[in-house]
Amino acid sequence: MALPTYSTMKHHLLPAATYSRLVPHATYHDAATIDEPTIKPQNRSRSAVNIPASLSNLLHLNLNHHTNPTGTHAGSSNNAMLDVENFNRQTPTYSPTEDISSMYSEIHGAADWSRLLSPLHPWLRREILKYGEFAQATYDAFDSNPFSQYGGSCKYGRHRLFEKLGLLRHGYDVTKYLYAMSHVDLPRWLERSLHAEAWSRDSNWMGYVAVSGGEESRRIGCRDIVVSWRGTVVPAEWLEDIQGKLESIESNDQSDIRVEHGFRSIYTSNAETTRYNKLSASEQVMGEIKRLVKFYQEKGEKVSITITGHSLGGALALLNAYEAASALPSVPVSVISFGAPRVGNEAFADRLKELGVKVLRMVVKQDVVPKMPGILFNEGMKMVENVTGTLDWVYTHVGVELGLNVKTSPYLKNCIDFAGFHNLEIYLHLVDGYVSSKSGFRCEAKRDVALINKASGMLREEIGIPPYWHQPANRGLVCNPYGRWTMPNRELEDIPSPYREGYEQLLN
Helix, strand or coil: CCCCCCCCCCCCCCCHHHHHHHCCCCEEEECCEEECCEECCCCCCCCCCCCCHHHHHHHCCCCCCCCCCCCCCCCCCCCCCCCHHHCCCCCCCCCCCCCCHHHHHHHCCCCCCCCCECCECHHHHHHHHHHHHHHHHHHHCECCCCCCCCCCCECCCCCCHHHHHCCHHHCEEEEEEEEECCCCCCCCCCCCCCCCCCCCCCCEEEEEEEEECHHHHHHHCCEEEEEEECCCCCHHHHHHHCCCCEEECCCCCCCCCEEEHHHHHHHHCCCCCCCCCCCCHHHHHHHHHHHHHHHHHHCCCCEEEEEEEECHHHHHHHHHHHHHHHHCCCCCEEEEEECCCCCEEHHHHHHHHHCCCEEEEEEECCCCHHHCCCCCCCHHHHHHHHHHCCCCCCEECCCEEEEECHHHCCCECCCCCHHHHHCHHHHHHHHHHCCCCCCCEECCCCCCHHHHHHCCCCECHHHCCCCCCCCCHHHHCEECCCCCEECCCCCHHHCCCHHHHHHHHHHC
């Protein structure tokens, strides 16, 4: 079912007259800095959820909360009144895009975004949101219904993906779907269809490759090849299924570069007996990247590779970036990730830096997933390594972090919701409102706040948006002409087929 995911109208926190009283104008100083109007968070609703102080301190979650006398969960209170009557629901949810080709290199991290993050440059913010929406597409289009014959696949054929999700405005075309399996038992990371005639018993749709069209390429200053990897949503999946085992990134086990066992398995596993993973995810994506790079470079175009993903998808993005930069040293490779975990050891991080891979990680302070694996043994052990020498089994993050905080948004409940903190729509909401670590939520954020409750219940109740509203009618069932309720048949274009994809690849 097509959903107007990104074409719905936004809510404003305050009427325009109040905006002008707060901060009349945004002030631009130069091409890389801007002062934007912001809203300081008011006194927000209270929560009765308690977690051990030691765990909170260990994970650095910044969970300052209070307990009701009744000891029950507290929703949003009237202590921080929102001007609900004056919400403007008749304004666009995104701004017109500008020509950013003059800042192509900076926006892709040539200087590690040094001039663009504090305050966050509006051009970079829009690009982060664009790549975040590409990552969100892997969730919105994923068939997670275990009773569906196509559970674990994409709901739409690649030619219709962006049309169905309202993403045609970004000006990209999907060129290939990516599938993954794992030789490691990761039951919560890969979905399985229970249908007797399931499309696949061992593979999942894990993302796609897309490329910018001519108009978008001129706007951004290059032909942008995007890889978007699907992740996982619920932190419990990480707590229960994370392997926590570092292994050599090379199959011969001779390298000091080590990455997490489960991530590498998903990225590199293949089996001749499968329909969709005769080639591993690694082989699929690298074959398509090399094909596109060769095609556009032969036409004399400047080419870049941008890899994005949320959660597990952010981990796969790093493995993909390592391989792409190694194979194509003349092409700039950048990673824009959201809520991504640590992937490898310090040698892995150092090698990515040597290869010139630029990594910008969006991290919500209250999200536990970016603190894993390696909650105890991580980059914080630098002082120990001064004595012991480099420890190959210590995890470390890669690249530049843009820190976000749920407490800055006046739209969100003051509650403890680990799944909500990890939700990609929360990340995109906070990026949209971010100016700097020392300022409040910006008044001119345009992204529709209703999207927060698409797969969570973190939006304040007085805004009037029900939690978890993004659900198929009748759990996906339709009534057929005989009055019987059944799972609907997909249109031919939307039925996964390795043969069709292989034939299209030959035509390309």
